[in-house]
Amino acid sequence: MTVDTTSAAPVDGDVRLAVGTPGLLGDLNAAGIVAATDVHVARRLGRLTHESDERVLLAVALAVRALRGGSVCVRLDDAAELAALARPEDDGTMSTDTPEDAPDGIEEGAPSPWPEHHGWVAAIEASPLVAVGTDGPADLPVRWVGGRLYLDRYWRDELTVRRLVDDRVRAEPFDVPADRLAGALARLFPADGDTRQRLAAEHAARRRITVLTGGPGTGKTTTVARLLAVVHDVADQAAADARPLRVALAAPTGKAAARLQEAVRDVVGALDTDDRQRVGEPVATTVHRLLGYRSATRFRHDAGHHLPHDVVVVDETSMVPLSLMARLLEALRPDARLVLVGDPDQLASVEAGAVLGDLVQRPSIDGAPAVDGVRTVTAAEAAGPVPLAGEEPDRLRNGVVGLVTVHRQDEDSAILPLASAIRTGDADAVLAVLRAGTGGVELVETDTERLTEDDVRGVHDDALEAGRLLVAAAAAGDPAGALDALTRHRVMVAHRRGPVGVARWAAQVEAWVEEATGTDRAGTDGPWVVGRPLLVTSNDAEVGLYNGDTGVVVADGDGVVAAFGDPRDPVRVRTHRLPPVETVHAMTVHRAQGSQFRRVTLILPPPSSPLLTRELLYTAVTRASEHVRVLGTAEAVRAAVARPVRRASGLRDPLPR
Ligand SMILES: Nc1ncnc2c1ncn2[C@@H]1O[C@H](COP(=O)(O)OP(=O)(O)OP(=O)(O)O)[C@@H](O)[C@H]1O
Numbered sequence: 288m289t290v291d292t293t294s295a296a297p298v299d300g301d302v303r304l305a306v307g308t309p310g311l312l313g314d315l316n317a318a319g320i321v322a323a324t325d326v327h328v329a330r331r332l333g334r335l336t337h338e339s340d341e342r343v344l345l346a347v348a349l350a351v352r353a354l355r356g357g358s359v360c361v362r363l364d365d366a367a368e369l370a371a372l373a374r375p376e377d378d379g380t381m382s383t384d385t386p387e388d389a390p391d392g393i394e395e396g397a398p399s400p401w402p403e404h405h406g407w408v409a410a411i412e413a414s415p416l417v418a419v420g421t422d423g424p425a426d427l428p429v430r431w432v433g434g435r436l437y438l439d440r441y442w443r444d445e446l447t448v449r450r451l452v453d454d455r456v457r458a459e460p461f462d463v464p465a466d467r468l469a470g471a472l473a474r475l476f477p478a479d480g481d482t483r484q485r486l487a488a489e490h491a492a493r494r495r496i497t498v499l500t501g502g503p504g505t506g507k508t509t510t511v512a513r514l515l516a517v518v519h520d521v522a523d524q525a526a527a528d529a530r531p532l533r534v535a536l537a538a539p540t541g542k543a544a545a546r547l548q549e550a551v552r553d554v555v556g557a558l559d560t561d562d563r564q565r566v567g568e569p570v571a572t573t574v575h576r577l578l579g580y581r582s583a584t585r586f587r588h589d590a591g592h593h594l595p596h597d598v599v600v601v602d603e604t605s606m607v608p609l610s611l612m613a614r615l616l617e618a619l620r621p622d623a624r625l626v627l628v629g630d631p632d633q634l635a636s637v638e639a640g641a642v643l644g645d646l647v648q649r650p651s652i653d654g655a656p657a658v659d660g661v662r663t664v665t666a667a668e669a670a671g672p673v674p675l676a677g678e679e680p681d682r683l684r685n686g687v688v689g690l691v692t693v694h695r696q697d698e699d700s701a702i703l704p705l706a707s708a709i710r711t712g713d714a715d716a717v718l719a720v721l722r723a724g725t726g727g728v729e730l731v732e733t734d735t736e737r738l739t740e741d742d743v744r745g746v747h748d749d750a751l752e753a754g755r756l757l758v759a760a761a762a763a764g765d766p767a768g769a770l771d772a773l774t775r776h777r778v779m780v781a782h783r784r785g786p787v788g789v790a791r792w793a794a795q796v797e798a799w800v801e802e803a804t805g806t807d808r809a810g811t812d813g814p815w816v817v818g819r820p821l822l823v824t825s826n827d828a829e830v831g832l833y834n835g836d837t838g839v840v841v842a843d844g845d846g847v848v849a850a851f852g853d854p855r856d857p858v859r860v861r862t863h864r865l866p867p868v869e870t871v872h873a874m875t876v877h878r879a880q881g882s883q884f885r886r887v888t889l890i891l892p893p894p895s896s897p898l899l900t901r902e903l904l905y906t907a908v909t910r911a912s913e914h915v916r917v918l919g920t921a922e923a924v925r926a927a928v929a930r931p932v933r934r935a936s937g938l939r940d941p942l943p944r
Contacts, residue, residue: 701726891919
C-alpha cells in the first residue's frame with residue numbers, strides 16, 4: 288500500500304490519531320482516510336461481537352465515515368466511491384490556502400489501499416458483527432445488503448422510508464367526485480396554464496403521496512396553494528361527515544416555514560372568494576414542531592400516535608434527512624395525503640440522506656397503479672406545449688411531478704439562466720453568464736484565493752449598506768425594518784472554519800459594520816448590541832425558536848429585545864430567554880438553504896475543496912433574488928460545476944431479494 292501521509296494527514300499528538308492502532312486500520316487512520324472516531328466505533332463493535340478481522344472493522348469504520356459525508360451507507364462494490372474514499376477527509380476546516388497544498392492521501396497511480404475485493408466481501412458476509420441481506424438477524428449492529436454496508440439504525444430508517452413511501456404509492460386512489468375534481472382543476476389551473484402544475488394538483492387530490500419538484504420560479508408554491516384549494520373542494524365534499532380538511536404546512540427550518548406561509552397566503556389571497564374561504568389562512572411550522580419535538584430521536588407523534596392531519600405539505604424537502612423523513616412518514620395517518628415539495632438540485636440535508644433526490648430517481652415501484660388509473664391530463668394536453676417526456680410517465684407512477692417551465696416574470700435577470708447552466712453541468716456557459724456581468728450576476732475573478740482590496744470592494748460596499756440599514760432600524764426600535772434589512776445582503780461560504788470559512792468572513796463583515804456604524808460588540812455594549820444579527824444554533828420548543836432561525840437585536844425602550852420571523856409579523860423574544868445564538872454576518876451555503884436574500888456574495892474556496900460542489904454553487908446562486916456576486920477563481924467555478932454530489936443510499940434501487 289502506498290499512502291501519502293505528509294499533507295492533510297494527522298501527525299503525532301493529533302486527536303485525529305487512533306493511538307496504538309496497528310495494521311490496516313492504523314495505516315489508514317494515519318493517512319487521514321478514516322478518523323480516530325471511526326476506528327474507535329469499529330473496534331468497540333468488534334469487541335462486542337468478538338470480531339477482530341481488520342477487513343471487517345475497516346468496512347465498519349468506512350460506514351461511520353460515510354455518514355459524515357451525508358451518505359447513509361458505504362458502497363463497497365462501487366469503484367468510484369472507493370476511489371473517493373481513498374482521499375483524506377476534509378472536516379470543513381480547509382486549513383490550506385492554495386490548491387497545491389491540498390491533501391491527497393493516495394499517490395496518483397498507486398495501488399489501491401483496500402483489501403482484495405472477494406476476500407473482503409467474504410469476510411463481511413461471514414462476520415458475527417454483520418446481519419447479511421434483508422432477512423438477516425435484527426439484533427446486529429451492522430447490515431450488509433446489495434453491496435452496501437449500513438450502521439443498523441440507518442438501515443432501519445431507510446427501510447421505513449422505502450416501505451411507507453411504497454405503501455402510499457400503491458394505495459388505492461381516493462374516490463373523489465370526478466365532476467367536482469374536473470371543475471376545480473379547470474378553475475384553479477386554466478387550460479392555458481401549466482400542464483404539470485395541474486397534473487400535480489390532480490395527483491394530490493387522488494393519491495397519498497405527491498412529490499412536486501422544480502427549480503426556482505417554476506411555480507411550486509403557487510401550485511401548493513392552488514392544489515390545497517382543489518383538495519379542499521373535492522375532499523370536503525367526499526367526506527362522509529363533511530368535516531373540513533385538516534392541513535399542515537411544514538418546512539425543515541423556521542425561516543423556510545415562514546417563507547412558505549407567507550407565499551401560500553399571498554396566492555390564496557388572490558383566489559376567488561369560495562376557494563379562499565375553503566383554504567383559509569394556513570399556518571406553516573417546522574417539521575420538528577409539527578411532529579412534537581422531544582429529543583433528537585423522539586417526537587410526540589409517531590407510529591402509535593399519528594398526526595391528526597388529512598393533508599401534510601412539506602416544502603424544501605431536499606433539506607430533510609433520512610431519519611427525519613422516517614419519523615414523519617411513521618407519524619402520518621395512512622389515509623393522509625402527503626405532498627413533498629422541493630428542488631432536488633439543491634444541497635442535500637446536513638445529516639445523512641438525500642431522500643428527495645432518491646425519490647425522484649427511483650424506478651417505477653412494483654404494484655403502483657398505472658398513471659391512466661388516475662384521470663390525468665388528456666392526450667391533447669399531454670402533447671401540449673411541454674409534453675410529458677422521457678422518464679416522466681414512470682416517475683408519475685411513483686407520484687413524482689417535475690415542474691420545468693419558469694414563470695417568474697423577470698426577463699432581464701441572468702440568475703435563472705445561470706442556475707440552469709450550473710444544473711446541467713455546462714461550465715463554459717456558467718463562466719460566460721458570470722463573466723458577462725449583466726442581469727444581476729457578477730464574477731469577481733481572482734487569480735488565487737488571496738484577495739486584494741479591489742477584489743473585496745463590492746462585498747464590502749454591499750455589506751456596509753445592509754449593515755447601516757440594519758443598525759439604523761434596530762436603533763430606532765423598528766423590528767420589521769431590521770428584519771427586512773437582514774435580507775438585503777448575505778455573504779456565503781462553503782467552509783465553517785479556516786481562511787475561507789464562516790468565522791473569518793463573519794468577523795470581517797462585523798468589523799466593517801462596526802467601523803462604519805460605531806457599534807462595538809467587544810466593548811461596553813456586551814453581547815446584545817443593537818443591530819447584532821443572530822442565528823439560532825439549537826432548538827428550543829418552549830421559546831418557539833429553532834436551529835437556523837435568524838433574527839436581530841433591536842432597541843426596546845431602555846433595553847433591547849431580539850426580533851425574529853416574518854418582517855410583517857415579527858416575534859419578540861427577551862434576550863435572557865434566547866437559546867444559543869451566533870452572530871450571522873456570514874453563513875455557510877448549507878445554512879442559507881430555505882432563505883432568500885436580495886443580494887448574495889459567494890466566496891469560493893480553492894478548487895480542491897471537497898465541499899465545492901455543483902449543488903453548493905446552485906444553492907448559493909438561487910438564494911439571490913436580485914444580484915449574485917461570485918468571488919473566486921475560474922478554476923474553482925469549473926471545479927464546482929464538474930462535481931455533482933454523490934451520496935450513497937439504497938433507496939434508488941429496488942430492494943435486493
Ligand atoms: N402557471 C403559471 N402561469 C403564470 N405565472 C405563474 C404560474 N405559476 C406560477 N407563476 C408565477 O411565477 C412566479 C414564481 O412562482 P412561485 O413563487 O410559485 O415559484 P417557486 O417554484 O415556488 O419559486 P421559489 O422556489 O423560487 O420560491 C410567481 O410570480 C407566480 O405568480
